[in-house]
Amino acid sequence: MSNEVQADKVMDARNAFCPGPLMELIKSIKKGEVGKVYEVWSKDAGSIQDIPKWVAKASQEMVAVVEENGYTRFQVRKVK
Amino acid sequence: MSEDKAKVVILGGGTGGVIVANLLGRKAKKQAEVTLVSKQENVFYEADLPYRIFDKKSLKSMYKPVRNVVNKNVEVLKDEVIGLDLDKNSVALSSGNNLPYDYLVIATGAHYDYDGVPGYKEEAYHYYNEEGINEIRKALDEFVEKGTGGNVVIGIADLPFKCPVAPLEGVFMMEHFLRRKKLRKKTELHYLSPIGSAFSIEKANVHIEKKFAKKNINLHTFFNTETIHPDRKVIESLEGDEIEYDLLIMVPPHRGQGFLQGTPIVDESGWVNVNTKTLQNETYPNVFAIGDAANLPVSKAGSSAHYQAMATAHNLVDVLKGKLDISQVKERYNGHATCLVMTSLTSAMFFDFNYTRPPFGLGYISNRLFYYFKKYQRFLYFYGFLSGRL
Numbered sequence: 001m002s003n004e005v006q007a008d009k010v011m012d013a014r015n016a017f018c019p020g021p022l023m024e025l026i027k028s029i030k031k032g033e034v035g036k037v038y039e040v041w042s043k044d045a046g047s048i049q050d051i052p053k054w055v056a057k058a059s060q061e062m063v064a065v066v067e068e069n070g071y072t073r074f075q076v077r078k079v080k
Numbered sequence: 081m082s083e084d085k086a087k088v089v090i091l092g093g094g095t096g097g098v099i100v101a102n103l104l105g106r107k108a109k110k111q112a113e114v115t116l117v118s119k120q121e122n123v124f125y126e127a128d129l130p131y132r133i134f135d136k137k138s139l140k141s142m143y144k145p146v147r148n149v150v151n152k153n154v155e156v157l158k159d160e161v162i163g164l165d166l167d168k169n170s171v172a173l174s175s176g177n178n179l180p181y182d183y184l185v186i187a188t189g190a191h192y193d194y195d196g197v198p199g200y201k202e203e204a205y206h207y208y209n210e211e212g213i214n215e216i217r218k219a220l221d222e223f224v225e226k227g228t229g230g231n232v233v234i235g236i237a238d239l240p241f242k243c244p245v246a247p248l249e250g251v252f253m254m255e256h257f258l259r260r261k262k263l264r265k266k267t268e269l270h271y272l273s274p275i276g277s278a279f280s281i282e283k284a285n286v287h288i289e290k291k292f293a294k295k296n297i298n299l300h301t302f303f304n305t306e307t308i309h310p311d312r313k314v315i316e317s318l319e320g321d322e323i324e325y326d327l328l329i330m331v332p333p334h335r336g337q338g339f340l341q342g343t344p345i346v347d348e349s350g351w352v353n354v355n356t357k358t359l360q361n362e363t364y365p366n367v368f369a370i371g372d373a374a375n376l377p378v379s380k381a382g383s384s385a386h387y388q389a390m391a392t393a394h395n396l397v398d399v400l401k402g403k404l405d406i407s408q409v410k411e412r413y414n415g416h417a418t419c420l421v422m423t424s425l426t427s428a429m430f431f432d433f434n435y436t437r438p439p440f441g442l443g444y445i446s447n448r449l450f451y452y453f454k455k456y457q458r459f460l461y462f463y464g465f466l467s468g469r470l
Binding site for chain 2 (some may be wrong): 015018020050054057059
């Protein structure tokens with residue numbers, strides 16, 4: 001996905017293991033404002049499945065998934 | 081006390097703090113003046129708490145005075161920390177004293193923020209301290225006496241929380257308890273998991289979810305509690321789901337201790353930021369954090385606090401003896417944690433894992449032997465683990 005935007009908050013969870021990156025994202029969305037974009041960085045292979053599944057379940061918007069060298073950046077917009 | 085000795089201050093008289101104190105008291109008594117500050121009079125063996133809901137035994141055997149389990153070379157202060165001055169290396173205590181330090185170990189655990197989730201205080205029961213146990217016992221007695229069954233919901237109010245297997249143990253033991261009371265057929269059991277599975281370690285989760293299916297426990301994944309509505313007896317999740325309950329048991333929201341809030345070493349929930357392998361704060365290298373107080377990608381649990389305490393104490397002993405510079409402490413912690421997981425009132429599994437290795441295969445076999453280990457582990461805790469010798 002290449003719809004990347006400037007995130008309002010970035011969480012570097014590359015040191016965290018599953019489900020740490022997802023939890024960082026959930027915490028931010030929970031406390032965050034509607035319309036803002038939250039970006040989490042993960043090295044954990046499980047995040048590739050978990051984060052999009054949670055975003056769909058929670059009816060939030062996946063803005064971009066960007067593969068970097070050895071980790072992935074997930075950008076999610078809080079829509080409700 | 082000699083002026084030329086280094087001052088080591090340990091905050092917290094729980095598992096991690098006591099183990100660090102004992103190792104330093106024995107191994108660095110010539111090099112360090114060690115002080116342990118504990119708000120509580122007693123160290124508390126928490127691993128038996130889920131069990132105590134059902135067996136109705138006194139909790140007395142789960143406490144021992146901190147002074148009695150800490151090496152005599154360590155000064156124990158019963159006091160409460162109210163502030164930290166990290167630039168001046170000083171701890172402010174509620175008694176009005178300031179405690180200077182050369183090295184600081186923060187092992188102050190978590191506190192329960194009952195106001196952290198709307199409706200929690202009014203509706204939810206928990207088993208994370210003695211007061212919670214007393215209340216849940218009463219509620220369970222009433223549920224049994226009523227005899228009509230209903231919806232029993234076990235979940236987690238917020239993340240992170242200590243002992244990730246505790247709610248699993250709660251639901252498995254509750255299932256067995258309800259069968260014994262002949263209420264199982266009248267009761268729907270629900271388990272609310274904030275993640276996409278019942279447990280975070282994939283290999284272990286396969287075995288746990290098999291048990292859920294076998295025991296007919298309803299698993300609700302991606303359920304992050306948002307609000308509890310006492311008027312409708314409904315829990316609402318961030319994801320938009322709602323579950324009705326007749327009896328609600330929830331792990332309370334956990335936060336770092338109040339004196340840490342606003343200091344430059346914590347994250348927004350009050351957990352101390354440390355290197356995952358040295359347990360050392362990277363801005364203040366003379367400050368270490370272990371156990372529930374630390375912001376680590378590992379279970380907040382007594383066993384992880386135990387291994388983290390051993391790693392920190394050994395690094396500090398080497399520093400105090402001049403074998404290591406504080407800027408080059410060793411990566412001694414590998415994420416090691418162990419859990420004996422109750423899978424009924426009379427059986428348990430055993431998980432031993434670290435940052436990179438999942439639990440061993442044999443541990444997934446639920447059996448009576450692991451249950452006996454769990455039942456009698458308390459003795460090993462008070463007379464072995466806390467000493468730092470095991």
